[in-house]
Amino acid sequence: xxxxxxxxxxxxxxxxxxxxxxxxxxxxxxxxxxxxxxxxxxxxxxxxxxxxxxxxxxxxxxxxxxxxxxxxxxxxxxxxxxxxxxxxxxxxxxxxxxxxxxxxxxxxxxxxxxxxxxxxxxxxxxxxxxxxxxxxxxxxxxxxxxxxxxxxxxxxxxxxxxxxxxxxxxxxxxxxxxxxxxxxxxxxxxxxxxxxxxxxxxxxxxxxxxxxxxxxxxxxxxxxxxxxxxxxxxxxxxxxxxxxxxxxxxxxxxxxxxxxxxxxxxxxxxxxxxxxxxxxxxxxxxxxxxxxxxxxxxxxxxxxxxxxxxxxxxxxxxxxxxxxxxxxxxxxxxxxxxxxxxxxxxxxxxxxxxxxxxxxxxxxxxxxxxxxxxxxxxxxxxxxxxxxxxxxxxxxxxxxxxxxxxxxxxxxxxxxxxxxxxxxxxxxxxxxxxxxxxxxxxxxxxxxxxxxxxxxxxxxxxxxxxxxxxxxxxxxxxxxxxxxxxxxxxxxxxxxxx
Numbered sequence: 001x002x003x004x005x006x007x008x009x010x011x012x013x014x015x016x017x018x019x020x021x022x023x024x025x026x027x028x029x030x031x032x033x034x035x036x037x038x039x040x041x042x043x044x045x046x047x048x049x050x051x052x053x054x055x056x057x058x059x060x061x062x063x064x065x066x067x068x069x070x071x072x073x074x075x076x077x078x079x080x081x082x083x084x085x086x087x088x089x090x091x092x093x094x095x096x097x098x099x100x101x102x103x104x105x106x107x108x109x110x111x112x113x114x115x116x117x118x119x120x121x122x123x124x125x126x127x128x129x130x131x132x133x134x135x136x137x138x139x140x141x142x143x144x145x146x147x148x149x150x151x152x153x154x155x156x157x158x159x160x161x162x163x164x165x166x167x168x169x170x171x172x173x174x175x176x177x178x179x180x181x182x183x184x185x186x187x188x189x190x191x192x193x194x195x196x197x198x199x200x201x202x203x204x205x206x207x208x209x210x211x212x213x214x215x216x217x218x219x220x221x222x223x224x225x226x227x228x229x230x231x232x233x234x235x236x237x238x239x240x241x242x243x244x245x246x247x248x249x250x251x252x253x254x255x256x257x258x259x260x261x262x263x264x265x266x267x268x269x270x271x272x273x274x275x276x277x278x279x280x281x282x283x284x285x286x287x288x289x290x291x292x293x294x295x296x297x298x299x300x301x302x303x304x305x306x307x308x309x310x311x312x313x314x315x316x317x318x319x320x321x322x323x324x325x326x327x328x329x330x331x332x333x334x335x336x337x338x339x340x341x342x343x344x345x346x347x348x349x350x351x352x353x354x355x356x357x358x359x360x361x362x363x364x365x366x367x368x369x370x371x372x373x374x375x376x377x378x379x380x381x382x383x384x385x386x387x388x389x390x391x392x393x394x395x396x397x398x399x400x401x402x403x404x405x406x407x408x409x410x411x412x413x414x415x416x417x418x419x420x421x422x423x424x425x426x427x428x429x430x431x432x433x434x435x436x437x438x439x440x441x442x443x444x445x446x447x448x449x450x451x452x453x454x455x456x457x458x459x460x461x462x463x464x465x466x467x468x469x470x471x472x473x474x475x476x477x478x479x480x481x482x483x484x485x486x487x488x489x490x491x492x493x494x495x496x497x498x
Contacts, residue, residue: 168274245311
């Protein structure tokens with residue numbers, strides 16, 4: 001391409017504003033994406049024209065008469081920007097990635113989620129699931145270096161005003177597999193990189209969470225060991241918030257109730273009471289070890305200005321507080337074995353967001369997942385089996401927090417083949433029903449001659465869904481071999497959809 005001065009342009013940027021139909025998220029909330037929402041980035045005529053005129057893509061097989069698929073020519077490399085890699089938690093940083101573009105018969109040029117998912121480009125599916133409306137998706141083409149780069153530019157910078165209506169302390173809770181951790185991860189995107197994370201466990205102590213003195217090797221040969229205050233994740237997040245008062249900081253605590261929270265928080269418990277401005281209402285005395293740590297880490301920090309250090313001292317003049325830019329969000333599942341109940345005083349200081357057992361179910365998404373083999377060439381969708389089992393458990397008055405959410409089997413498992421899904425069902429679901437639901441329900445759940453887990457697993461291989469009592473209720477959901485073959489044929493003729 002040549003500009004009006006006759007200079008060859010070798011680098012071209014094509015911005016695309018992510019619409020509400022392309023995203024589940026807005027700044028700063030999660031929307032119900034609903035059915036019929038778009039499943040692609042519409043790149044537009046200019047991108048198509050530029051790609052074809054400069055010989056960037058080559059056509060590949062599409063198995064459809066409604067659209068053609070294209071991929072980058074071998075001499076072009078695809079790169080993801082740091083902002084995209086951040087959204088994907090850097091999990092694709094060192095992987096070879098690919099992308100497929102689709103040209104519809106009506107001339108629309110796009111990148112389809114389902115087409116790329118079916119062709120092994122899972123990274124794009126993960127990126128698409130993280131879309132935030134009004135962000136800008138950029139396609140950058142460098143003809144000289146033979147590089148096509150994808151980038152995302154956020155509409156807003158991270159600041160406290162954008163989080164004005166968010167809870168300072170929030171607990172996501174519900175049955176296993178309801179998407180609590182996934183939703184927490186998505187909501188944490190509001191904070192960019194200003195996020196610290198910890199998972200509680202039964203052996204978690206105050207010193208692990210807040211900090212304590214630990215032995216450290218010394219460079220002094222006469223005194224080879226010294227002692228140093230080692231901050232826990234809470235103090236690290238607190239220091240981040242004090243040093244960056246205009247930047248919201250988030251501490252994520254997974255599995256909150258697997259530890260004794262009163263003992264783990266200790267005196268920090270009092271700081272959970274917040275004033276209307278978001279800061280702690282009741283300061284606590286700063287211990288001597290923390291004073292020394294703050295002196296080194298904050299007040300003698302060469303990167304902080306004198307004005308900033310004065311502001312921090314003023315905040316701490318009455319004692320230790322949580323500043324208004326420190327957020328603590330948690331997940332918990334009261335159905336897990338070995339969890340500890342939260343006392344009433346602790347719960348009063350938190351907002352709660354409940355995830356019901358079917359909230360995260362998306363019919364279109366789950367239809368694309370692998371199925372459970374139940375013998376003689378027949379299969380059943382995971383969600384149909386899950387609903388059947390949940391209904392059975394509910395009929396026995398099993399509490400809802402012990403039911404199974406849609407992602408009780410992880411998305412990675414469900415997104416794989418039928419064999420992997422079936423194996424996970426046997427290893428995880430059957431064990432959960434047998435061991436975790438309660439021994440008093442075993443003879444009500446299973447219709448087998450021996451109530452042993454090994455026998456139940458073997459019987460499932462032999463008779464499939466018939467190991468469950470009342471299995472006749474699920475017969476209409478069973479997919480036989482003929483239906484599977486018909487599904488494959490229609491998929492090949494009609495394409496993969498948008």
